Amino acid sequence: MKSYHLIHQLITLVEELEEEQPEKEISLQHFTGFLLNKSENSVMDINPEVRFGNSDKKALEVAYQLDNNIGRLLVFMSRYAKMYIKKALEETPLITPEDFTALAILMTHDHLSKTELIKHNLQEKTSGTEVIRRLIAADLVSQWNDAHDKRSKHIAITDQGRELLYSVFVDMNNVGKMISGKLSLREKLTLGYLLQKLEDFHLHHYQKKTILSKSDLKNFIEDSLPSK
Incomplete structure (x- = not known):
């Protein structure tokens, strides 16, 4: 029986709780609180x-x-x-997941500067520029000079890029379902909530550029995050 060790642990913990409060009947809610406190x-x-x-x-x-x-x-x-x-993108001009996410981001904007797209796609300048180069070469994205700053270029998704994305979305839906595995609806909602909470936290630091070195990381952990 593969779960014997876990069952033995649970029985031991129930006995421990009974010893702490011998006159109180143990409910599932009470035991859950005890277990969370025990494992904290x-x-x-x-x-x-x-x-x-x-x-x-x-x-x-x-x-x-x-x-x-x-x-x-x-x-x-x-x-x-x-x-x-990568499996879902086979037989398409999109080479990497970053190619897909960059094109998907562009689809939700009339246009963006290259720098804006790279930041939205959470990439370094070199790798982000290479993604944009591939998308332009495949006629999925068009570019033009900024009217006020010729050093800056604007980019937008083309009709061909939009058509490709809609065809890829079908396979990407399968990817999403595969990633979430056999989680129940309640588990998916909980996981989605927690991941969004983490995304909000990390996006703030990414946009504000608060962590630029190992020392920044160390100082933030020591000064701002709870020790437990």
Whole structure:
């Protein structure tokens, strides 16, 4: 029975709660609160991880600390998503996920400067410029000089680009469903809420350029984020 260890842990925790409050009948709501309080400051249980060995227990404990584990899993999720997106873009002029997102962003604007698009697409200037170059070469995007600043160029999606996007949307819908896996509707709503909360937090720092170095990262963590 694969879940025996978990069941044993739950029974042990119920017994611990009964010892703390022997005269009180335990409800599911009461036990849930106890469990959350119990796990608040603890390191996550180390579950089997196909990528990790077991030769350094201390390193595993660091990897499975709650914040580190969340970061690791988000990185893995982004890589799975990119893999699925690349499959969906096969046999199209779009080479990378960034090509798709750049074109999709342009579709919602009459036009943007190249710099604006690169920022909206969360890219570095070099890689963002390369994406735009590919889209222009494929006749999916048009460009022209800014009337007031000839050093700046504006870009817009073409009819061909718009037509391509609508055809790709069908496969991208499948990508979205694949990424969310077998989560229930309630789980999807919860995950969407939490991810949007993280997006709002990180987008603020991206736009304000508050984290430009390792020291900026360290100082912000020490000064602004809760220690627990």
